[in-house]
Amino acid sequence: MTASYQSKDKLFSALKWQVDMGIDCAMSDTAVGLYALEMPKMSVLSAALTSAHLPQVTPPKTGHAENLAPTCDSLVKGISEGTSLPSHFGDLSALTTLDELKSALRAFDGCALKKTASNLVFSDGNPAADIMIIGEAPGRDEDRMGLPFVGVAGQLLDRMLKSIGMDRQNVYITNILPWRPPGNRTPSAEEIRLLWPFLRRHIQLKAPKIIFALGGSSAKLLLNTQIGILKLSGQMQEIDFSDARDGSLPIPVLPSLHPA
Numbered sequence: 704m705t706a707s708y709q710s711k712d713k714l715f716s717a718l719k720w721q722v723d724m725g726i727d728c729a730m731s732d733t734a735v736g737l738y739a740l741e742m743p744k745m746s747v748l749s750a751a752l753t754s755a756h757l758p759q760v761t762p763p764k765t766g767h768a769e770n771l772a773p774t775c776d777s778l779v780k781g782i783s784e785g786t787s788l789p790s791h792f793g794d795l796s797a798l799t800t801l802d803e804l805k806s807a808l809r810a811f812d813g814c815a816l817k818k819t820a821s822n823l824v825f826s827d828g829n830p831a832a833d834i835m836i837i838g839e840a841p842g843r844d845e846d847r848m849g850l851p852f853v854g855v856a857g858q859l860l861d862r863m864l865k866s867i868g869m870d871r872q873n874v875y876i877t878n879i880l881p882w883r884p885p886g887n888r889t890p891s892a893e894e895i896r897l898l899w900p901f902l903r904r905h906i907q908l909k910a911p912k913i914i915f916a917l918g919g920s921s922a923k924l925l926l927n928t929q930i931g932i933l934k935l936s937g938q939m940q941e942i943d944f945s946d947a948r949d950g951s952l953p954i955p956v957l958p959s960l961h962p963a
């Protein structure tokens with residue numbers, strides 16, 4: 704760390720602030736701005752949209768290949784190995800359109816977040832777009848408006864898209880969780896597990912050409928790994944989001960730091 708601190712307490716409090724902000728590993732001695740880090744990834748997205756072929760997918764690194772389960776099934780098994788399988792899980796393949804999925808989520812009473820949220824935040828953008836952006840969870844502004852990424856982070860996302868000549872008509876946006884966690888707290892593992900079958904069906908029905916996973920929670924869930932976002936960021940991996948009934952649905956997932 705190149706900054707000098709006048710006391711040990713100041714150094715500890717600077718480190719604590721970084722941990723509180725979600726920084727989980729050090730990549731270099733000097734700080735690098737979000738734009739410098741993330742702009743190369745925006746051009747990968749741009750290339751995905753304009754070229755007939757997807758950019759090269761990074762093969763899983765040795766040592767954690769088993770974590771990058773090709774079908775995300777270990778996560779689903781994690782659910783079924785629990786004492787009770789959520790009752791909604793088996794029914795979702797009967798939903799064949801995004802509208803039906805939205806209605807099913809609206810009717811789903813199995814998650815306590817629904818009780819404290821003002822609105823269901825299902826998606827925004829163009830359902831026919833090649834790119835699906837998956838963030839973490841709605842914040843206060845998103846909860847109020849019922850749309851993802853409309854607050855400060857959303858404005859930065861719009862600027863990032865604009866920098867590569869895109870807007871919301873070129874992307875389809877959703878979150879891991881469709882309801883705001885109270886006080887914007889981090890979603891619990893249980894909430895994510897409970898709502899994962901809905902997100903997986905969302906991905907299956909949308910069937911995008913590429914997924915842009917925004918933030919650590921989204922990247923870890925979609926790549927089924929515990930590796931931190933600073934290491935995952937920019938490492939595209941192909942993941943199969945099908946289930947046994949549907950056959951194969953391999954989709955490249957590009958993780959990125961969250962604009963927040």
Ligand code: URA
Nearest residue numbers: 838839840841851852
């Ligand atoms: N952050 C997210 O991850 N999603 C939103 O919708 C807004 C902020």
